[in-house]
Amino acid sequence: MKTSIFTLCLLMVSVAAHASPWPSVQHPPDALVEVIGEQIRLNGIPMHMARIRSGSAPVDMLDHYREALGKPVAHAQVAGTHVLSQRRGDHFITVSINATEDGQSEALLSIVDMPAARQAADRPLGFRLPAGSELLSDLESVDGQISARQLVLENAHTLRTNLEQLSRSLADRGLTPDGPPLAEDDTAIVQGFHGPIGEARLVLVRHDGSTRAVLTLRIRRS
Structure with missing residues (x-):
């Protein structure tokens, strides 16, 4: 599986929800701590993510966390x-x-649970992709009653073939097109979907003989 620099950074900032307790890290006194999602999985790895902002200089924040760790x-x-x-x-x-x-x-x-990361390596995707697709990223998050997932993939199929095949995969989940594409030309298609369980948006971009798809789903949890 191909992994972008952004994906690698996300992997480094994951906090795993596993049986053993998470180690705690003290933040700077003036820090504003923002938890990004209650539960997050990147490429199947369970995690939490937190962003910390401080008015101090980066070198001071570096010194703080070096001492805190x-x-x-x-x-x-x-x-x-x-x-x-x-x-x-x-x-x-x-x-x-x-x-x-x-x-x-x-x-x-981040705090990554390494045994959980190893177990995630061979997980089933649970979503039908067009044949020959390469999955670049699979990001899942849960906030309250909303479950969100973003799949980024690439293949050699045309824009229309990707739209048709991914539409069928979404139909399996009860999501159908909102109507005609929100945008469409020779290089890109943007299509919205909705259904009783939630909504989705598919962005397809064609470049140099390949198509990259970004599929974002927001599903209401029962």
Whole structure:
């Protein structure tokens, strides 16, 4: 499975919901902590995600989390982003820190349950894709009664073939087209879907002989 840089970052900022308790990490006193979804899975890996914003400089936030994590802790820098990582038993903690455009600092915090990640490797997708498709990303989240999922895939089929085949997969879930495409030309199609259980949007883009599809579903949980 091909993985983008953004996907790799998300993998590094995942918090797994597993049987063993999650390690805790102390945040800076002035920090604003935002939990991103109650439950999230990326490529089948269960996780929570948190964004932390602080008015302090990135180097100060780096010093804070280095001290909060304690030793041993690994530190790497990729462009303007500092990444701290630490293993605690079956868990892997990652803090990714960078400066924001308004001069503040932002961190993405994760705690990954490594046994759960290994178990997710061979999970069934549970969704029919067009033949020959390569799944680039599979992101799921739960917020209250709404379950959201985004699939990103690529194949050699035409825009119309992808639309027809993915429409059939959505029909299996009770979702039908809202009407004609919201947008359509030789290079892209955008189609909305709805049904008793929720809604979906499919974005198809054709470039250099291949089609990339981004399918986003929002389903009401019973």
